[in-house]
Amino acid sequence: MAARVDHAVVAGTFSLDGETFDVDNNIWVIGDDAECVVIDAPHDVDAILAVVGERTVRAIICTHAHDDHVRVAPALREAVVAPILLHPDDKPVWELTHPDELWDVDLADGQTITVAGIELKVLHTPGHAPGAVCLYAPELGCVFTGDTLFNGGPGATGRSFSDRPTIEASIREKLFALPGETVVHTGHGDDTTIAAEAALLG
Numbered sequence: 001m002a003a004r005v006d007h008a009v010v011a012g013t014f015s016l017d018g019e020t021f022d023v024d025n026n027i028w029v030i031g032d033d034a035e036c037v038v039i040d041a042p043h044d045v046d047a048i049l050a051v052v053g054e055r056t057v058r059a060i061i062c063t064h065a066h067d068d069h070v071r072v073a074p075a076l077r078e079a080v081v082a083p084i085l086l087h088p089d090d091k092p093v094w095e096l097t098h099p100d101e102l103w104d105v106d107l108a109d110g111q112t113i114t115v116a117g118i119e120l121k122v123l124h125t126p127g128h129a130p131g132a133v134c135l136y137a138p139e140l141g142c143v144f145t146g147d148t149l150f151n152g153g154p155g156a157t158g159r160s161f162s163d164r165p166t167i168e169a170s171i172r173e174k175l176f177a178l179p180g181e182t183v184v185h186t187g188h189g190d191d192t193t194i195a196a197e198a199a200l201l202g
């Protein structure tokens with residue numbers, strides 16, 4: 001059974017530093033007909049479950065803990081009985097949205113998560129958030145970048161817990177080291193490729 005990537009766009013809001021914005025978030029589901037992992041849990045459990053279908057969810061992987069990526073992670077965990085995975089450096093960000101709940105398993109740089117026979121390699125890419133991670137799937141030729149790298153450049157670094165030199169270093173060291181043809185599936189907006197973004201950032 002071949003692994004595949006399924007996708008939905010879920011609308012909602014993002015709040016930080018006392019401001020709230022309307023946002024469309026991508027969710028990504030990687031797996032086969034039997035099992036899958038979900039990348040990010042924004043806004044609406046039912047929208048995520050519609051992509052999951054009847055499959056067993058092995059993990060809910062959070063690319064970082066901004067509220068538009070983790071708001072329904074605990075509710076999704078309850079619905080599918082799967083652990084929430086988050087890099088521990090995002091604890092102060094997580095606590096803004098879920099002060100009374102915890103995630104289940106810490107993500108670590110270099111760790112590999114296997115689902116449906118394919119490997120997802122965890123790349124710790126701080127900058128947009130201290131515990132931001134990307135998930136690289138060499139067999140699928142793609143990387144899931146959350147808000148670290150978008151079509152058009154690095155993620156935002158103007159608010160609390162973020163830093164522009166740090167995100168640029170993460171992108172150059174961890175993401176631009178991947179093959180240029182690697183497809184970039186982002187947390188918001190359209191896909192891109194590593195080569196296209198490397199050319200843009202220079």
Ligand SMILES: [Zn+2]
Nearest residue numbers: 064066128147
């Ligand atoms: Zn974010």
